Amino acid sequence: MKIVPDYSIDDAPSSDIMAFFGGNAGPSSMDSSIIAWIKGRRSSTSYFFSVCTGAFIIGRAGLLDSLTATTFHSSIENLRKALPNTKVLSDVRFVDNGKVITTAGISAGIDGALHLVAKLKGDEMAKQVAAYMEYDKWVPGQGLVVGSK
């Protein structure tokens, strides 16, 4: 399947949330122009969000330095090696550091997105969205919110 994006790093407008994904994230994470572009968006973007191995992209841009993160279950050890200054957790659906949210693999992106919706627009809205999507297996507490009890 081919997807035609709206923008490239040459003309993308500013955004409140930037989201990155897995599935061949390696080339993007190793591309110096993409990494520089992300770094340039750091202060103007309210939230960075990654699903699966998208964590490698934002991690290479320094966004996970000294933070806690997660990624696709088979890539936990590789992310630990790639980001020695990041605490990488397994067995968690998402990790919220405040401005930077990472999720585990693939379907965990739904949990992370629901968490971000809850954070921005309230728990009740996130529950309504989960119900509408028939994602009735959603357990909000399966993520870690750093700093909360």
Add this chain to the structure above:
Amino acid sequence: MTSNRVIFFINKGTHILDLAGAVQTFYESGDYGNPFEILYMSHKGY
């Protein structure tokens, strides 16, 4: 700042459910309040 514009960065080879689950979640939340503006971007060659 109201956090309403979301940009999804797509790699060449992005897993469809990585992307689609999050997109669907943000999109559906628009039915219950101020919708997110959803945009997609990539990089040449990816």
